[in-house]
Amino acid sequence: MTTATTGAPVPSIPYLTQEPWRNWGGNQFATPAFTVRPRTEQDVIDAVRFAISERIPVRAAGTGHSSSPVVQTGGLLIDMVGIAGVTGHDSDRRRARALAGTTIHALGDPLWERGLALSNEGDIDKQQLGGALATGTHGSGIGLGSYSSCLTWVKLVNGLGEVVEIGEGQLRELRAARVALGTLGVFLEVEMQVEDAYYLEEEITYPTWSETLATWDEDVRDNRHYSFLWCPEDGSSEMFDLPGLPGGGMADRSYTKRYRTAAVTDESTLRFEEGSRLDRAYRVYPGGFTTPFAEFEYFVDAKDGMAASEDIRQLILTDHQDQKWPVEVRWVRGDDGYISQFAGRDTTVITLTADAGSDYWPFFRDADALLQKYSPRAHWGKINFMTRERMERLFPEFDTFVQVRREFDPNGVFLNDYTRALVG
Ligand SMILES: Cc1cc2nc3c(=O)[nH]c(=O)nc-3n(C[C@H](O)[C@H](O)[C@H](O)COP(=O)(O)OP(=O)(O)OC[C@H]3O[C@@H](n4cnc5c(N)ncnc54)[C@H](O)[C@@H]3O)c2cc1C
Structure with missing residues (x-):
């Protein structure tokens, strides 16, 4: 010392x-x-x-x-x-352990070598496990939960400086740990439910908005992963470095992604062309974004997903015509985290993007107000207007979360101004 x-x-x-x-x-x-x-x-x-x-x-x-x-x-x-690396696995139970600073990207090859893979991934794989778990980070697929829903065990250091393990035998605490905004303590090592290694086949299409609506239910139901980016104008998809419709004309169309599992016995048959890839799952899911942007992401019950998406489209076409970024729409299975965005309901996820550094507040405030009729929850890692009063209303077991948080950190060591206001 x-x-x-x-x-x-x-x-x-x-x-x-x-x-x-x-x-x-x-x-x-x-x-x-x-x-x-x-x-x-x-x-x-x-x-x-x-x-x-x-x-x-x-x-x-x-x-x-x-x-x-x-x-x-x-x-x-x-x-x-620096706290990174795979620390163990159990092929029979399909479990993998890793240190909390391990990035999602760094899990891909080691898990595959063990015959395992994450069930789903989001738009990027740069996040650390500890960060992704803290905020309920997710991919898309109505049958697939967020990373947080896959947490089966965690070792952390709590607000008393004690090293504590939470496993499935402590479900009350585990449900708090699954999405905790870093307020239970610092995660050191985690165990995730994973699955047998699998390949994914990609299909990209560019339907008009009315075509997107017409096949909504079957697309959500029949694909392992289904998501789309609705484009307000022709150049929108390029803002995410995504190729648009050959020949142009993306305005009011969707850049639509469908991924289905595929049997592969010979890796020489893999395909790597954007739009028709066939590859190991962890190499298909993530993209990469080079331009920083600002994001707002709200979560509604999947039964309201179509109406909420249409509301947002109309908001952009009428009151916010200066907004050119695509609107991303995804699906996530309901889970049991007390303050998880997916607590108790299968969810449609609507993501708005704006230029970094621009005055995006009027746009995001209008979207927040418009979506209130759907009782939306917000992504904890993105710009949002969540308050404690809203949390008490939106999360039926909010009080249990606060109780567990106070047990793990009675003196509020892990609170900052933002989290104190929400869950202090
Ligand atoms: C380009 C881009 C793409 C994205 N794509 C998606 C997507 O597809 N799906 C999605 O759901 N989200 C997405 N996100 C949001 C992102 O996944 C979350 O914000 C995630 O929390 C970021 O992880 P991180 O490692 O950067 O954590 P940070 O942002 O650094 O931290 C997030 C939280 O985790 C806590 N934390 C970090 N490590 C630990 C630890 N070891 N123990 C306890 N607490 C810890 C921090 O204190 C903080 O509260 C995206 C964000 C960007 C910028």
Whole structure:
């Protein structure tokens, strides 16, 4: 133990003072008093215990892909980048364990070598497991849950500096851990329900809006993964680096993705052309975005998905014609996380995107107001207008979440201003 210039004892790992932090999208900033990049789980535990002894708040940072204020702290920021790697698997039970700083991308090859794969993936695979789990990150597929719904065990360091394990025998606590915004403690290692390795075949089409509506139910039902990006104008799909309809004309059409599992016995038959790929699942799901943007994402009951999507389309065509980014529509199976966006209902996900740094507030506020009739929940990692009052109304077991949070962190070590207002 050494002594910082402030007189406070600091952990025996390298630390930085007042290193600026910012997120991927460039709309969230912080200047923590201390930033540490632990190399071992013990480093993380030491750092948390140091902060507790000095009464300094703590937040963990993943890869900074959240655009809501979920990471910020003026206290101790623990950058989990070094706490990475697959730590075990059980092929019979289809379980995989990994350190919480492991990125989703880094799971692909090691799981495949063990004959396993994640059940689903989102639009990118850059996030760390700890970050993805904290916010209920998801892909698309009405039969597939979010990453959080696949969490079966976690080892974390809580607000008393204790290392605690939560497994399926502690369902009350596990349901809180599945989406917890980092407020139960710092996740060290997690276990995920996975499945046997599988291949996916891709189909991309460009239906008009009325064609999209006409096949809505069967598309959702009959594909493992179905999602679309509705384009307000011809150049919209290119804003996500996606090729549009050959010859142009994407206005009021959807860039539609369907993925079905496929049997492959010989990998020389794999195809890699955008639009008709046949590949290992983990290489098909994620795209990559080069241009930072701002995102707003709301979740409605799947039975309201079509009406809510039509409302958003009309909002853009009438009141917000300057908004050119596609609107993404996806589906996720309901789950049991107390503050999961998918708690107790199969869900349609509607994502709005705007230029980073632009004044997107009027657009996002109008969308928030318009969707209120569907009792929408919000993505915790994206720009939203969630309040505690709304949470009490939207999450039937909100009080249980708050009770568990207080048991794990009675002194609020892991709260920042944003999470204190919501779940303190
Ligand atoms: C380009 C882009 C594409 C995206 N695509 C999707 C998508 O397809 N689907 C989707 O659902 N979301 C998507 N997101 C949102 C993203 O998945 C979430 O914001 C996710 O939380 C980011 O993970 P991260 O590792 O960057 O975590 P961060 O943003 O760094 O942190 C998120 C939260 O996790 C907490 N945290 C991080 N590590 C730990 C830990 N070890 N223990 C406890 N708490 C921890 C942090 O304190 C914070 O509260 C996308 C975002 C971007 C920018």
